[in-house]
Amino acid sequence: MADAASRLTTLAEDLLGVALPVRIRAWDGSEAGPPDSPVFVLRSRRALRRLLWKPGELGLARAWVAGELEVEGDLYEALDRIATLIWERGADAKDRVPFVRDPALRAAGRELVKIAGPWPPPPPPAEEVRRRTGPLHTKRRDKEAISHHYDVGNDFYALVLGPSMVYSCAYWTEGSTLEEAQRDKLDLICRKLALKEGDRLLDVGCGWGSMAIHAAREYGARVVGVTLSAEQAAFARKRIADEGLTDRIEIRVQDYRDVSDGPYDAISSIGMAEHVGAVRYRDYADDLYALLKPGGRLLNHQISRRPEPDETAYRIDEFIDRYVFPDGELAPVGRTTATLEDAGFEVRDVEAIREHYALTLRQWVANLETHWAEAKRLTSPGRARVWRLYMAASAVSFERNRIGVNQVLAVKTPEDGHSGVPLRPRVWSERADG
Structure with missing residues (x-):
């Protein structure tokens, strides 16, 4: 026509x-x-x-x-x-x-x-995940979902994430680079957890080992990192060996629900809880609470969504569910903190860093676009296009306040009530040694 x-x-x-x-x-x-x-x-x-x-x-x-x-x-x-x-x-x-x-x-x-033109429409592109069956968030189904997203290839992620290999919201200051902002985020988490020499840290959803390495190298912690991605674990173990930290860090391909060697002094969960799902979130909170010693701290770094007027109307984003994070779910931050407290935690601090994630995503998109030909070679043209759309659309969602991201510090406060948290809770914004 x-x-x-x-x-x-x-x-x-x-x-x-x-x-x-x-x-x-x-x-x-x-x-x-x-x-x-x-x-x-x-x-x-x-x-x-x-x-x-x-x-x-x-x-x-x-x-x-x-x-x-x-x-x-x-x-x-x-x-x-x-x-x-x-x-x-x-x-x-x-x-x-x-x-x-x-x-x-x-x-x-x-x-x-x-x-x-003639119907029916073309079949979905090959990168789309087929409809899943069976109960949500079983160990088998979660492992398959994690593999779809994280086993795209370590070389591909290195192009997007840069040398830090941190796949979560960075913590920006004026003029900082992506690597500096990611280092500052990891350091902020270590300070909120009050890590010190010899502390046992469980890093749930440890990714490529960046948090574990920072906590062990900079704070002397002994770290166990767990992930469901075999590719991530292999990459993390090599990094740890290259850093000479194998005596301080153990990386396991393990579901957090199977960790049984507590107590830990601290737990970090950075960009992992979005995979847990509403039907399992109380179990997640209970499991982490049980793994902490009295006085131990949890830092839960998690993307949130705006509350719905009718929460029964909430639907998982179709594009994200079919192409990016199968079975991923977002919850309002109020529900997250309430569930942590129902499990026994005392929530001591909530820091909203929504704008920081928009800045992070824009930098990841810039990295992808700079290495576009290589990204297509390492995955496929369709998969590279998925990532460009997903990250750019997510940046817009953060900028428009459709979604947010929060760091929640929660304590397994002992019966005597001594939480160990400073009277002025934001003293961790600067390290004591300057």
Whole structure:
């Protein structure tokens, strides 16, 4: 058809009831929409079929991952402009595509279907996780989910994360580099945990060993790190050997639910609790509480979401669930702290660092884009595209306050009530030795 972009824009605006905030370029080379905005390039009718079949984020993601949809211009601005269309018009697809209810708009819907071409839509890109069955958050299912996300390849993660190999929110100051901000985050956690020479630290979800190495090298701690990823464990063990710290650090491929060699003086859980799930979170809190000695501290560093007016309406993000973190769940920070206290912890400090994660993600995206050809070679073009979209969209979500991240310090306070936490709880913001 001639001038597909104008026709698509008009039909989409009729259906959505709002002006499209981005420019469209269709497969015939035609363009329509605001002239000074990012351009969504539909390379084929297949992209349109995906968007019609799964309106919202999943259809958009499938077209993006398959390379049928591109963005020209600032990707962050493009995602920010369409945020209200994908995230903030309701979780139900019928709220975004009203022609399924409104007879006056059915003709526009039929016209879009006609333009898109023959049904059914193309199969999902190969990178998509198939629907899982069985109970959520069993040990087997969690191990499979972790493998999907973390066993992409250590070389790929090194391109994205940089030398620090820390895959969680950094702690920024003006002018700091990513490596400096990640070091400062690890050091802040060690100070909040009041680590000292000889303390036993359990690092739950230890990743590539960065927290374990920092705690052992800088504070003299004896560390056990557990992960479900064999690739992470192998990488961490080599780093630890290269640092000469094998006498202080043990890395296990082990579920945190199987750790039984407490008590520990401190536990760090950094970017791991998002995998636990609502049905297991109280068990998680109980297990960590049991592993601590009286007076021991837990630092729980976890992404949160905004509370829903009706919590029963909460749905896991489809794109994240299908392509990035299968079975991952976010909870409001209030629910997290309440569950920790129900398990017996005394919550002593909550630090919200939402803006820090947006800065971290933008740096990871920059690393990925700098090494784009290598990233595609190490994984696949589709997988590299998944990561670029996931990290850029997550940065926008943090910036828009759709999600946050918090460090919760909790203490297994002894019966005598002496928590050991300083009277002025933020003294850990600077090390005593300067």
